[in-house]
Amino acid sequence: MKNLKGTLLSFMALGAMLLAGCNDKLIVLDPKGPQAQRQADDTMLLIYIMGAIVLVVLAIMVFMLVKYRASKQSADYEPPHIHGHWLVETIMIGVPVIIVIILSVVSVRSNYLVESTPEGFEDKEPIVIYASSSNWKWHFSYPEQGIETVNYVNFPADRPVEFKLYSFGPITSFWIPQLGGQKYAMADMVTTLHLAADNPGEFWGRNANFSGRGTAENLFDVEAMTTADFDEWVAEVHANAEPITEEKFTELLEPGHLGKSTYTGTHLEFSPAPHHHDQDEAEATEEEGHSSHE
Secondary structure, three states: OHHHHHHHHHHHHHHHHHHHOOOOOOHHHOOOOHHHHHHHHHHHHHHHHHHHHHHHHHHHHHHHHHHOOOOOOOOOOOOOOOOOOHHHHHHHHHHHHHHHHHHHHHHHHHHHHHOOOOOOOOOOOOEEEEEEEEOOEEEEEEOOOOEEEEOEEEEEOOOOEEEEEEEOOOOEEEEOOOOOOOEEEEOOEEEEEEEOOOOOEEEEEEEOOOOOOOHHHOEEEEEEEOHHHHHHHHHHHHHHOEEOOHHHHHHHOOOOOOOOEEEEOOHHHOOOOOOEHHHHHHHHHHHHHHHHHO
């Protein structure tokens, strides 16, 4: 019974600590975009399912400890042998199977949605931004607007964003917690991350994958603007910023931390991005189609 009391007290203390922090929202559970909302809803669903499983296991554990605790039976007492019970075995097998099916459906559906254009933005043209990492900085290239920024990114809140991710060094992970989940940026391919913001606002992003001693400070600022403010920012950059040159970009790639900076033009002009992973898959599918017709 002492062990049981200690276990219950531990869970009570854990619950008290969790409740004490309820006033401060976890940033991943404070979504500001459709992709993040989907992932936050799925996270809460998983928490509820796992919580129910834990409660059932704890209830069974308490029941077993009480029912089969030490008693005053004689030393030679032998409990009756119990054969298999169809109901118990059905529950033991059926319930885990049902849980796995539910989690599989949720996972597949969620992955499909977050890999597509954000819900509610299907009829709007996305803005394409290339986000490349180097030790320990983020470079954002706007091919349509002819702008490049370092360690901050701006985009209009009423348009979906296609981030084209890759790295000039080790594998990193691009993550804006309030807008969606993370995705890897790699050196030899481009991956695409679809995000959108519900309303104008300021957020922060980071590298969520360990990539050396500067990982902790590998952060960037994010601002979703109104269309008018975004257009004004673009015009201001073209009026005041200096052009990005190959020499300057080579300097920016040197390992270290930098503040924010802004340039006209993009490094894509003299240092193109690697092949797109999506394009490679499409080309492979097209080749298979041609082969099958032949």
